[in-house]
Amino acid sequence: MSNIHSTAIIAPGAEIDPSATVGPYALIGAHVRIGARTTVGAHCVIEGHTCIGADNHIFQFASLGAAPQDKKYAGEPTRLVIGERNTIREFCTFNTGTVQDQGETRIGDDNWIMAYVHIAHDCVVGNQVILANNATLAGHVHVGDQVIIGGLTGVHQFSKIGAHAMAGFASHVSQDVPPFMMVDGNPLAVRGLNLEGLRRRGFSAQRVAALKQAYRLLYRQGLTLEAALSALAELSQSHPEAEGDITLLCDFVAASRRGIAR
Known part of the structure; x- marks a missing residue:
């Protein structure tokens, strides 16, 4: 040949x-x-x-x-x-x-x-x-679709990173990273939504707005994980344009075995 x-x-x-x-x-x-x-x-x-x-x-x-x-x-x-x-x-x-x-x-x-x-x-x-x-x-390790993992970042065994998430440079990923989130650091911290990534992938303004609300429920209102999941379920019903996104987030969080980065 x-x-x-x-x-x-x-x-x-x-x-x-x-x-x-x-x-x-x-x-x-x-x-x-x-x-x-x-x-x-x-x-x-x-x-x-x-x-x-x-x-x-x-x-x-x-x-x-x-x-x-x-x-x-x-x-x-x-x-x-x-x-x-x-x-x-x-x-x-x-x-x-x-x-x-x-x-x-x-x-x-x-x-x-x-x-x-x-x-x-x-x-x-x-x-x-x-x-x-x-x-x-x-x-x-499981890595979802359209994830970005920065240089020199290590991901701990059995960890999962959800779709559209981003881990910054030299991060230590030792817990599950929910979809759509941006994380970095050691110890790892959630910095917000991966907004630029979502926009580049064609997420509508309505979907992004719904995911911003989902982020606040999960990370900024002091809710227990159980209460946050319940609130997210209600959010998906009031934002049908983002129902699939919020369901993806809820299913990931509910299935986490290592616990999510928070």
């Missing part, structure tokens, strides 16, 4: 679409599948049971599909699944899952993942997520 460099090492059994490109000195393992038009840069190592979709751009020196950094791992054939149209920059490390969870680490579509990002075992990353340089996700 003319688009696989002569110095690349492709193990027997690897499945590489004829339109994919593999650069110099890359190493592709036997259980790897690479989709159409995906580009794998020089010196990348892609191993394990790894499935990569179409139109991804993986820059040089990335390591994808290595065994999880978990002492309980005993060589089970767990997986890494990467969707489509992702940009994965230099020196990123994504590990496969463990049998203690779903056995799969999953990255969605259209994500922008900058250099030195680590995504540990059993993480689930949604779509259109931005992970800035050196962001680190510990095991079992």
Whole structure:
């Protein structure tokens, strides 16, 4: 195949679409599948049971599909699944899952993942997520759609970050971050709504106004979590244009096991 460099090492059994490109000195393992038009840069190592979709751009020196950094791992054939149209920059490390969870680490579509990002075992990353340089996700972390995580930010294992949230530079995320919120710091603090992000994504003025009320109920009126959830339910009924947004927020908060950042 003319688009696989002569110095690349492709193990027997690897499945590489004829339109994919593999650069110099890359190493592709036997259980790897690479989709159409995906580009794998020089010196990348892609191993394990790894499935990569179409139109991804993986820059040089990335390591994808290595065994999880978990002492309980005993060589089970767990997986890494990467969707489509992702940009994965230099020196990123994504590990496969463990049998203690779903056995799969999953990255969605259209994500922008900058250099030195680590995504540990059993993480689930949604779509259109931005992970800035050196962001680190510990095991079992879930990140919702259109989240932004700032550079040098660490996310504690089992934490969840809801859709449209943003974590600022060098933050320590040790609790769940509800959808739409902006957080930063160590210890972590909620600074307000991710207003600029919501506007850029086309949220109407009515939806943003309703979410501002939701934020005040959850964070600024001194309510217990139970009372805040009850008030949010009433708010969704009086703002039908934002009912889906408020329901997303309520469901996330009610399901939190680590407790939400407050």
